[in-house]
Amino acid sequence: MDAGLGGRLGQNLKQLREARGATQxxxxxxxGLPRATWANLESGASNPTLAVMDRVATxxxxxxxxxxATPRASAQRFPKGTLPVRQRGGATIYKLxxxxxxxxxxxxxxxxxxxxxxxxxxxxxxxxxxxxxxxxMVLIAAGEQFELSPGDVVAFRGDQRHSYTNPGTRGAVGYxxxxxxxxxxxxxxx
Numbered sequence: 171m172d173a174g175l176g177g178r179l180g181q182n183l184k185q186l187r188e189a190r191g192a193t194q195x196x197x198x199x200x201x202g203l204p205r206a207t208w209a210n211l212e213s214g215a216s217n218p219t220l221a222v223m224d225r226v227a228t229x230x231x232x233x234x235x236x237x238x239a240t241p242r243a244s245a246q247r248f249p250k251g252t253l254p255v256r257q258r259g260g261a262t263i264y265k266l267x268x269x270x271x272x273x274x275x276x277x278x279x280x281x282x283x284x285x286x287x288x289x290x291x292x293x294x295x296x297x298x299x300x301x302x303x304x305x306x307m308v309l310i311a312a313g314e315q316f317e318l319s320p321g322d323v324v325a326f327r328g329d330q331r332h333s334y335t336n337p338g339t340r341g342a343v344g345y346x347x348x349x350x351x352x353x354x355x356x357x358x359x360x
Contacts, residue, residue: 246268304342
């Protein structure tokens with residue numbers, strides 16, 4: 171393991187452990203490792219085996235990728251207009267997650283009056299959730315029609331044909347949450 175990778179691992183381990191309010195001894199015990207091994211990992215000077223990395227990731231309940239990823243700032247502001255925005259069928263779709271989150275997509279959908287947007291079916295096993303914030307939205311999924319008022323939520327299979335419509339005379343806003351099936355590439359959209 172090069173110094174850069176070891177340093178990232180050490181910094182991430184320390185940050186993840188401290189975020190959980192745990193000591194090195196507590197985390198080492200949870201991972202089934204000697205405390206000295208955990209301390210060595212956090213120092214960035216170790217060259218752990220894949221088995222040790224797996225035990226650490228399991229104890230912290232994170233992926234192996236998260237252990238060695240470039241550490242991020244503890245918080246980052248994304249000013250309006252800096253995240254991707256797309257147009258589809260008259261609708262405006264705003265990405266709400268600036269970072270790729272494995273298996274998850276969250277978008278804000280603005281539908282002008284009398285506009286219909288067709289969704290793209292995902293792989294089998296994907297679940298979608300649509301909630302209406304303002305106005306009225308109609309979701310058609312596999313031939314069934316669901317009318318949503320502010321606060322309503324519809325959960326449906328994301329692997330079927332679906333569309334979103336605003337039947338009203340004023341704009342409607344909703345949020346789409348897509349829980350992708352395992353193995354689905356991020357970026358496959360509603």
